[in-house]
Amino acid sequence: MTPRDIxxxxxxxxxxxxxxxxLPPDEVVAIEEHLRGCDGCRTYLDQLRTxxxxxxxxxxxxxxxxxxxxxxxxxxxxxxxxPQP
Amino acid sequence: MxxxxxxxxxxxxxxxxxxxxxxxxxxxxxxxxxxxDQAAFATIVRGWSPAMLRVARAHVRTDATAEEIVxxxxxxxxxxxxxxxxxxxxxxxxxxxxxxxxxxxxxxxxRTYVELEGPTVDPDRFRGEDDPYPGxxxxxxxxxxxxxxxxxxAAEFRGVLxxxxxxxxxxxxxxxxxxxxxxxxxxxxxxxxxxTLGNQRVLLHRGRARLREALAExxx
Numbered sequence: 267m268t269p270r271d272i273x274x275x276x277x278x279x280x281x282x283x284x285x286x287x288x289l290p291p292d293e294v295v296a297i298e299e300h301l302r303g304c305d306g307c308r309t310y311l312d313q314l315r316t317x318x319x320x321x322x323x324x325x326x327x328x329x330x331x332x333x334x335x336x337x338x339x340x341x342x343x344x345x346x347x348x349p350q351p
Numbered sequence: 352m353x354x355x356x357x358x359x360x361x362x363x364x365x366x367x368x369x370x371x372x373x374x375x376x377x378x379x380x381x382x383x384x385x386x387x388d389q390a391a392f393a394t395i396v397r398g399w400s401p402a403m404l405r406v407a408r409a410h411v412r413t414d415a416t417a418e419e420i421v422x423x424x425x426x427x428x429x430x431x432x433x434x435x436x437x438x439x440x441x442x443x444x445x446x447x448x449x450x451x452x453x454x455x456x457x458x459x460x461x462r463t464y465v466e467l468e469g470p471t472v473d474p475d476r477f478r479g480e481d482d483p484y485p486g487x488x489x490x491x492x493x494x495x496x497x498x499x500x501x502x503x504x505a506a507e508f509r510g511v512l513x514x515x516x517x518x519x520x521x522x523x524x525x526x527x528x529x530x531x532x533x534x535x536x537x538x539x540x541x542x543x544x545x546x547t548l549g550n551q552r553v554l555l556h557r558g559r560a561r562l563r564e565a566l567a568e569x570x571x
Contacts, residue, residue, distance in 0.1 A: 273486025275477040279470065282556035286537070306493035313497060317512075317563040320503060321531035325513045328401040329418055334393075337425050341392045
């Protein structure tokens with residue numbers, strides 16, 4: 267069976283599902299077939315993968331230092347049978 | 352002051368951390384916490400709070416309230432730790448306490464739909480219906496290859512990514528950070544944010560596509 271024809275503007279919307287492995291097998295074949303013949307979509311997919319990889323070391327918000335210190339102090343008071351034997 | 356929550360004020364915005372994947376807990380973590388090992392507590396508070404902050408922020412409107420929720424959740428963890436029976440993973444248990452606090456303080460807004468609609472790539476970049484190849488990239492608008500990845504790791508692009516992440520709609524941001532920054536499983540993200548697997552994937556896709564676009568715009 268020949269895989270169905272996917273246009274680029276449809277393919278770009280399927281790429282997260284493609285990467286997650288949640289598409290039906292015939293859709294995966296159709297996407298792979300399209301990617302083989304399409305520089306633009308291959309580049310787009312590469313860039314999406316790169317973006318995901320960069321996110322793995324992204325800088326994100328966290329608690330203030332003051333909040334951390336208060337929590338650690340509370341742990342020293344509350345936790346453990348006898349924190350300072 | 353008897354607790355870390357409620358009466359805290361912060362003049363600056365949230366602090367930032369260069370965040371590793373949410374750490375995997377080792378078997379004796381609970382035992383160490385119970386014997387009062389402060390280093391063990393510091394490790395999980397620092398490791399898990401950024402992801403907890405994102406979950407909290409999806410329930411309430413301000414960063415300050417989200418931070419209070421995370422602090423309150425940790426205080427709840429300290430109180431309940433002696434009774435923790437270890438049936439669930441510690442992290443699952445901690446995040447469940449967090450979600451309970453977050454639900455009491457706010458609610459997930461029913462505004463997801465605005466974050467789910469429309470194409471993620473500008474339709475003008477594709478050929479029209481009258482073209483022999485409708486929906487395919489226009490020659491002058493197809494993506495062009497980026498610099499090698501090593502160049503992308505430079506501080507400049509890290510900054511671009513961080514700013515673009517902060518500008519995503521709240522739920523997209525939460526899903527992208529929990530999945531791609533902290534490495535949580537899709538089912539865990541769905542539970543924390545009350546999403547279907549399908550909507551979780553759509554939010555993830557839209558967020559990733561927007562971040563790819565932000566990096567592409569920053570390319571020389």
